[in-house]
Amino acid sequence: MSVSTPEKKDIQETPEAGFGKRSPGRRLIEANTFWIGLVLVALVVLFSAIAPDSFPTLFTFQTLFIESSVLLILSVGMTFVIITSGIDLSVGSVLILAGMVAGKTMEGMSGGDASKAGWGVITVGLVVAVITGTIWGLINGFLVAVAKIPALIVTLGTMGAALATAYLLNGGSDLRTVPAALTQTLGYGTSFGVVPNLVIVAIVITVIGAWLLRTTKFGRYTFAVGSNAEGSRRAGIGVTMHLLKVYTLTGFLAGIAGFLSLAYYNSTTISGHTTDNLNAIAAVVMGGTSLFGGVGTILGTVIGVFIPAVLRKGFNIIHVQDFWQMFIVSWVLVAAVWFDQRRRRRRNSR
Amino acid sequence: MSEILLDAIDLTKHYGSVEALRGASFQARAGEVTALIGDNGAGKSTLVKCLSGAEQPTSGKIVLDGEEVHFDSPTTARRMGIETVYQDLAVAPELDPAANLFLGREIHRKGILGKLGMLDKAEMRRQAVEEFQRLGVTLQSTDVPIGSLSGGQRQSVAVARSVVWASKVVFMDEPTAALGVVQRERVLDVIKKVRDKGIAVVLISHNMPEVLSVADRVEVLRLGKRVARFTGRDTKLEDLVAAMTGALVQEEAA
Numbered sequence: 001m002s003v004s005t006p007e008k009k010d011i012q013e014t015p016e017a018g019f020g021k022r023s024p025g026r027r028l029i030e031a032n033t034f035w036i037g038l039v040l041v042a043l044v045v046l047f048s049a050i051a052p053d054s055f056p057t058l059f060t061f062q063t064l065f066i067e068s069s070v071l072l073i074l075s076v077g078m079t080f081v082i083i084t085s086g087i088d089l090s091v092g093s094v095l096i097l098a099g100m101v102a103g104k105t106m107e108g109m110s111g112g113d114a115s116k117a118g119w120g121v122i123t124v125g126l127v128v129a130v131i132t133g134t135i136w137g138l139i140n141g142f143l144v145a146v147a148k149i150p151a152l153i154v155t156l157g158t159m160g161a162a163l164a165t166a167y168l169l170n171g172g173s174d175l176r177t178v179p180a181a182l183t184q185t186l187g188y189g190t191s192f193g194v195v196p197n198l199v200i201v202a203i204v205i206t207v208i209g210a211w212l213l214r215t216t217k218f219g220r221y222t223f224a225v226g227s228n229a230e231g232s233r234r235a236g237i238g239v240t241m242h243l244l245k246v247y248t249l250t251g252f253l254a255g256i257a258g259f260l261s262l263a264y265y266n267s268t269t270i271s272g273h274t275t276d277n278l279n280a281i282a283a284v285v286m287g288g289t290s291l292f293g294g295v296g297t298i299l300g301t302v303i304g305v306f307i308p309a310v311l312r313k314g315f316n317i318i319h320v321q322d323f324w325q326m327f328i329v330s331w332v333l334v335a336a337v338w339f340d341q342r343r344r345r346r347r348n349s350r
Numbered sequence: 351m352s353e354i355l356l357d358a359i360d361l362t363k364h365y366g367s368v369e370a371l372r373g374a375s376f377q378a379r380a381g382e383v384t385a386l387i388g389d390n391g392a393g394k395s396t397l398v399k400c401l402s403g404a405e406q407p408t409s410g411k412i413v414l415d416g417e418e419v420h421f422d423s424p425t426t427a428r429r430m431g432i433e434t435v436y437q438d439l440a441v442a443p444e445l446d447p448a449a450n451l452f453l454g455r456e457i458h459r460k461g462i463l464g465k466l467g468m469l470d471k472a473e474m475r476r477q478a479v480e481e482f483q484r485l486g487v488t489l490q491s492t493d494v495p496i497g498s499l500s501g502g503q504r505q506s507v508a509v510a511r512s513v514v515w516a517s518k519v520v521f522m523d524e525p526t527a528a529l530g531v532v533q534r535e536r537v538l539d540v541i542k543k544v545r546d547k548g549i550a551v552v553l554i555s556h557n558m559p560e561v562l563s564v565a566d567r568v569e570v571l572r573l574g575k576r577v578a579r580f581t582g583r584d585t586k587l588e589d590l591v592a593a594m595t596g597a598l599v600q601e602e603a604a
Contacts, residue, residue: 022493216467217456220445224453227442234440235454236425294444347443347497 032288033300040303040310047314054317062196066264068309069202070095072302073257074280075287076209077250079301082284083213084226084246085293086144086151091254092276093162094136098258099268100166102129103175110179117179125179129259130252136162137251138244145243159277166270175268187263198260205253210298222246226293282333283308290340307332355380355550356401356432356519361410362574363396370396371407372574378519378550383541383582385553385561388571389594394554397571398521401552402434403427415518431517435509435525443497447489447507448478450496451514481514482507485540502533506540513544520544523554538564558587570594577601 028034048056074091081088102125106114109121136158143154189197213219221242224232233239262268287304289296311325356378363371371393378384388394399405401412403421412419414430421427424434441450452474458464475492482489487506489499496504505525512520522541526534541564545551555561561568568585570578570593578593578600592598 022491027493212467215469215471217458217469218467220449220456220469223445224442224449227444228440231440231442232453234424234434234436236428237454290444294442 033297033303036286036288036300036303036307040307043307043310043314047310047317051314051317055314058194060313060317062190062194064306064309064313065199065202066196068305069196069198070257070261070264071276071279071283071309072202072305073205073253073260074276075283075301075305076206076298077253078280078284079209079287079289079296079298080213080222080246081151081250082226082281082289082291083222083293083296084243085229085291086226086243086247087155087281087291088140088151088247088250089155089277089281090136090140090159090162091250091257091280092273093159093166094133094251094254095258095261095276096268096270096273097136097162097166098129098132098255099262100169100175100258100270101132102126102259103178103262103268104169106179107175107177112177114177114179117181119181122179122182125182125262126259129262130255133255133258134248134252137248137254140251141244141247144247145240163270163274166268170268174270176266178262178266182263183266186260187266198264201256201260205256206298206302213296213298218242218245223294223296226295228294279308282329285340286329286333286336288336290344291337292340292344295340352379352381354378355415356552357413358397358401359411359413361397361400361407361412363393363400363405364408370574371400371410373410374571374574375576376401376569378552379567380518380550381545381548382566383545383551383553383564385555385565385568385582386571387555387558387561387568387590387594391573392571392594393574394571395523396574398434398523398552398554401427401519402432402521404434428515432519432521433512433516434521434523435512436523441496441504441508441511443504444495446493447482447496447499448475448492450507451478451481451511453511455515481510485510485513485543487536487540500533502529502536505529505533505537509537509540509544513540513547513549516544516549519550519552521552521554524556525553526555526557526560534560558590561590562587572596575601 054060074095078088078091103114105128106117106121106125109124110117114121140155140158143149144151186197191197191200213222221232221237224237225239225242229239261273265272283304284296284301285291285304286307287297287300287302289300308325308329311328312322315322315325354377358374358376360373360375361371362369362373374393374397376386376397386394386397396405400407403424403426406422412421419430442453445453457470457474459468459470464470479492487503487510489503496507505528509522509525526537529537538560541551541553553561553565562582562585566582568580568582568590569576570590572594578598580589589598
């Protein structure tokens with residue numbers, strides 16, 4: 001048989017022939033993040049060429065980064081969840097709820113108007129926001145990992161529940177008194193002259209997230225669970241516990257994001273966050289993380305957050321209606337999943 | 351004749367009113383491949399599950415290396431040097447071969463970074479390459495996801511993962527079922543190398559020619575009991591089939 005001849009050669013190949021690492025150049029070209037990174041660079045170059053006076057400015061980039069910070073933090077958590085082949089639709093609502101609970105607490109401690117509250121009250125507010133997010137994440141994790149209800153349904157449920165709770169807490173309206181000390185430092189303040197504080201927080205969290213995912217056992221198990229949950233269980237990994245931790249981490253980050261959002265917008269801005277969950281998922285998936293689990297990077301997610309943001313900013317500056325941004329991003333998202341699926345099918349047919 | 355490493359005596363296992371094992375006995379010896387065969391429903395999988403800790407027998411005794419043992423979970427069995435290779439490829443396809451080899455047994459970095467959970471990827475890769483070479487598993491590259499390798503290579507890695515960690519017994523449940531001819535040979539070569547390390551290999555297979563080619567010893571289960579034992583060299587295919595179907599019975603129930 002002619003087919004068997006080349007395969008036979010393969011067997012007799014000496015073991016030393018393999019075991020190579022791919023060259024850095026080849027690895028770069030084979031990396032998803034490289035290509036979407038190029039797209040981002042191309043967009044920035046394109047808009048800079050069209051509007052050289054207004055796009056490539058310090059102000060544009062400052063606002064671009066600030067406006068992306070909150071979404072970036074949500075997306076870092078979402079990356080972990082999606083790598084485990086799960087999903088978390090509740091992040092936007094948890095953000096709102098955490099902000100609302102923190103705001104309510106701060107108001108309560110200052111007798112109804114928190115505008116002039118000091119750092120003691122603000123610290124309590126931060127702790128409350130983080131705890132709220134973490135508990136909500138824990139509930140998600142428990143229902144997904146222990147009760148084994150599909151993540152889509154669990155987080156669809158907790159999304160509605162968190163949003164409803166936030167409305168109930170303040171009679172259906174936004175909360176508007178936020179400590180001025182908080183908005184002036186964390187919300188609008190800058191460090192080193194030009195870097196917004198909000199952005200610094202987002203960068204720190206993103207770097208820690210990337211470190212956690214890329215170099216630690218926690219990250220390795222996140223990939224393993226998403227790649228083959230049953231196999232991981234057989235290898236002695238506590239899959240249930242790990243999923244619980246991942247959903248809790250996402251809730252924790254949503255809690256932080258809720259507090260930052262409160263600081264920046266000076267209000268709970270409930271209606272402004274109702275599509276945050278989908279934006280985060282879109283960013284993560286566009287960034288090359290696979291909805292089927294086992295694959296993903298934080299760097300990709302960062303790029304995935306900035307592609308829509310740059311598009312929106314650019315369209316605003318060159319006076320194109322930013323509905324076009326939504327239109328384009330939606331189709332890019334579908335294309336990204338399609339490519340991922342094709343890649344997978346090709347691989348599995350071997 | 352080498353020493354008996356794993357000795358299961360008179361195991362029974364009931365699932366409600368169903369008797370999956372009815373006083374099954376089984377022996378595996380160090381440095382030998384023992385094939386466990388039987389028709390569908392003979393109790394092979396249940397027996398292996400009991401011996402690898404995935405299930406607990408209703409009654410009976412398991413003796414490992416001269417001492418009676420109880421496996422309350424696969425982790426316990428693994429700690430005592432018993433590993434299992436599953437029929438369906440139990441690897442994480444998105445991870446590279448080294449990550450799969452060390453799955454659940456990662457090496458941490460030294461010092462404070464290791465305490466924080468950081469992994470020593472270079473060291474794991476180095477050891478993985480060493481082990482793959484020793485077992486004769488050939489891979490083009492160690493930094494690609496295992497899912498992009500061929501089925502045979504994937505299964506070779508799965509086999510390697512178990513045998514690297516096994517110090518006493520390796521169970522292989524149909525390790526070649528999903529493979530082509532060439533890939534199957536490759537996995538069988540790995541099995542022989544493992545046996546030569548002095549480990550007791552238990553091969554569960556439906557493929558009689560395969561059993562006859564690698565097994566030093568064959569034990570036959572039928573209806574939850576061992577009905578016959580053969581020594582590999584002088585076994586004939588007809589005898590195996592006869593024992594599996596009940597036409598030949600060497601051992602009467604105790």
